[in-house]
Amino acid sequence: MKRLLLLAALASTASAENRCVDCHEPQQKLLADSAHLVFGCADCHNGREEAEDMDAAHSPAADFVGRPAPSDLARMCASCHEKETKAFELSPHAAATRRGDPGGATCISCHTLAATPTAHAIADCGDEGAPSGRFQVAATCARCHSDAEAMKRSGLRIDQFAQYRASAHGYNVLEEKEGDAATCADCHSPHEAPSARDPRSETHPRNQAHLCGACHGDVKLMTEHGKDPGVVAKWQASAHARNLDLGAPSCAGCHGAHYSHVPEPAAIRESCGRCHEGPARELAAGPHGPAVHTDPATLASAPVHCAHCHDAHGGAKPLPPYGATACAACHAADSHEIAEGNAMSDLSAALHTDLVALHQKLEEARRRGHDLPSCRETLSALDARTHDFASLVHGVSPAKCAAEREAVGKESKALMGRLSEFTPGERRLWWVPVMWVFVFLGVGLLFLKARKLKSPQGR
């Protein structure tokens, strides 16, 4: 009611006597049933509503606008819907329409039913059955986005609706009619509808944590659905979030944008293995290759997979000692498996300690003016081998790991020897700490002496 009063106030320009209707009854009929029911014809077309004569009614002197070309249509709406119109004018939809692409969209493409595609029949978004409403919008977008003919010129895929319908989101909205999961318009602001290649787009990998996080970080909503609301924060702190430039995945990279689903446990090795080929290969070749783990809490069985040892969203290596951080979830504390985990952990730690020392040494040499390209090359080869060592760990073969550690260790030692020749100064500095010890001892003795001298007067 309040809204209607507001509409009536807004509609003050609509004159009581609208003679346009005398000659244009069909338009009036549609309009009377639309979101703009209280408006007059002149609110969009200008002209003289009180005129009985067509020429007077259509008078250019009264700025009459006839049927606008599709590319001019939005201009008719701008005076009252400035925000939506501005956003729309920036969209690929408006650009396609301006190019004359018949597949391009205008305001009426999404706000009217397919049977009455005219501005006179624009529906209130809140109306049941409104094409822009939560339950219909996917079908509205699909009118074009699932139509090969309409997508021909832009070369876009036509499977978003089909995928969405099969997803957890589509099921919630289209089948269960709950509607609190994502619709096309939640993930793509419908008016600007930017391409995911645009770094400002909410669908760009950099912004997906924000987009998906609006719901998946919402504790109340996720609790209602029995889902973990912590996934977003965990992903944000992960190596994946820090390495998007290297092609690391954001939310849609692992879950899919339209067929949003949780990978089956049996598919997780493959899902991660697309990018982490080494760990996936060695895992499959080692004792965990065929191993099936049964969760004692849920009694659910699944092949031992990546997310058992790595949090899928944490994207981080287990911390040493691995026996405690990666193996204890499934193996008994005093088992040989835990011992093997810890043994590999020590080997890995030793390799990394060597590497850190070598990098420091090379930097030291550089500061002293030695560029040493061949040492640099050797070191980056050792970096790569240490990286590959991590793959070996997935095969759970302490013997293989020990052999590799020994081989890499030898080369590290040789490189350290070469680098030390360029940083001889450090060896002559052994006396520096010794000198400091003497200085502290001296100061301490002086202090004691001073107290002894003062104390007789104190008593």
Ligand code: HEC
């Ligand atoms: C006396 C009858 C009459 C009146 C009154 C009248 N029109 Fe028309 N109108 C017509 C006829 C006939 C046509 C189709 C011929 C043409 O395109 O010029 C038409 C066409 C139009 C068109 C389509 C123009 C195009 O470019 O295709 C619009 C829009 C329109 N009228 C709006 C209005 C509005 C708004 C009013 C009131 C301010 C109005 N008319 C009053 C008879 C009338």
Ligand code: HEC
């Ligand atoms: C919300 C803005 C708006 C209002 C209000 C509006 N029109 Fe239109 N009208 C348009 C637009 C946009 C078009 C062109 C494309 C289309 O049909 O949607 C148009 C097209 C027309 C046409 C061309 C034929 C047709 O139906 O497409 C006529 C005639 C017309 N309007 C008459 C009227 C009359 C008479 C009224 C008042 C009863 C009216 N319009 C109210 C926006 C409006």
Ligand code: HEC
């Ligand atoms: C004279 C001002 C005016 C013009 C011109 C106008 N509108 Fe509206 N429109 C309104 C008002 C007022 C409402 C009701 C607002 C509300 O429901 O909150 C409305 C409602 C709507 C709605 C439903 C919004 C909702 O909240 O559900 C849509 C969609 C819409 N207009 C689209 C258009 C389009 C497209 C055009 C141009 C063809 C247009 N309007 C032209 C004033 C206008």
Ligand code: HEC
């Ligand atoms: C690609 C589809 C699409 C196009 C094109 C489109 N809209 Fe919308 N519009 C929507 C959807 C979907 C909503 C529902 C609200 C939401 O989810 O943001 C909406 C909402 C609206 C609303 C209500 C906003 C609110 O805050 O309640 C208005 C007004 C509106 N649109 C006007 C326009 C105008 C004017 C144009 C053209 C300049 C236009 N729309 C073009 C899809 C579209």
Ligand code: HEC
């Ligand atoms: C009337 C047809 C039509 C409708 C309806 C439509 N679109 Fe589009 N859309 C297009 C066309 C055509 C393009 C390609 C424009 C181009 O060539 O850049 C496009 C492009 C897009 C893009 C940019 C894709 C990219 O990567 O460049 C997005 C996102 C998009 N649409 C989302 C939507 C959503 C969401 C809806 C529903 C709310 C919708 N569209 C409704 C025709 C439509």
Ligand code: HEC
């Ligand atoms: C859960 C969020 C989400 C929903 C829901 C969603 N999209 Fe998308 N959409 C994305 C993301 C993210 C991208 C970026 C590309 C990618 O990762 O595949 C995208 C890309 C697109 C593209 C351009 C890329 C291309 O060529 O495929 C179009 C067009 C599109 N979506 C349309 C739709 C339509 C239509 C719907 C509804 C049926 C929809 N989207 C539902 C998130 C979503």
Ligand code: HEC
């Ligand atoms: C508008 C809120 C909303 C947005 C935005 C949203 N989601 Fe969802 N999503 C939900 C809800 C609610 C569910 C639970 C549906 C159910 O009960 O099955 C869900 C379910 C899922 C599931 C299935 C979970 C499971 O355990 O089966 C995945 C995966 C998912 N979303 C990923 C995403 C991704 C990726 C994005 C961003 C590209 C995203 N969602 C954006 C609300 C949203």
Ligand code: HEC
């Ligand atoms: C590296 C791949 C990967 C990335 C990136 C990723 N996920 Fe997941 N996600 C998974 C896997 C695998 C599972 C299932 C196993 C698990 O929960 O440990 C999962 C589970 C989920 C679930 C279901 C949780 C539940 O409680 O049942 C949701 C919701 C979800 N992810 C949303 C997201 C969102 C939102 C993002 C972005 C912030 C994201 N994921 C990023 C791989 C990923």
Ligand code: HEC
């Ligand atoms: C689309 C490619 C891609 C997918 C899929 C992917 N990752 Fe990653 N991952 C990367 C990139 C790129 C990095 C950062 C560079 C690096 O450290 O190798 C990374 C880093 C990591 C790291 C941290 C490495 C370190 O040195 O700290 C772990 C652990 C990891 N990913 C595990 C996973 C798991 C588990 C999955 C599946 C749930 C997965 N990744 C899926 C590309 C991917």
Ligand code: HEC
């Ligand atoms: C049994 C436990 C376990 C399983 C299962 C597991 N990982 Fe690991 N992962 C580890 C441990 C321990 C490390 C640390 C290795 C090291 O010392 O560098 C690691 C390290 C990594 C790294 C970092 C490599 C680097 O270059 O620094 C990546 C990436 C990785 N794992 C991906 C995966 C993928 C993908 C899967 C599934 C195919 C997987 N992991 C399964 C325990 C596991």
Ligand code: HEC
């Ligand atoms: C998700 C559960 C799980 C995790 C975590 C896990 N394992 Fe296993 N592991 C298994 C299962 C299941 C088997 C096969 C059944 C068995 O022989 O116990 C297995 C088998 C093994 C075997 C072969 C045992 C034999 O006697 O043939 C070794 C060795 C092993 N794991 C080492 C490790 C190490 C080291 C870690 C940590 C880096 C680890 N596992 C982490 C579940 C796990």
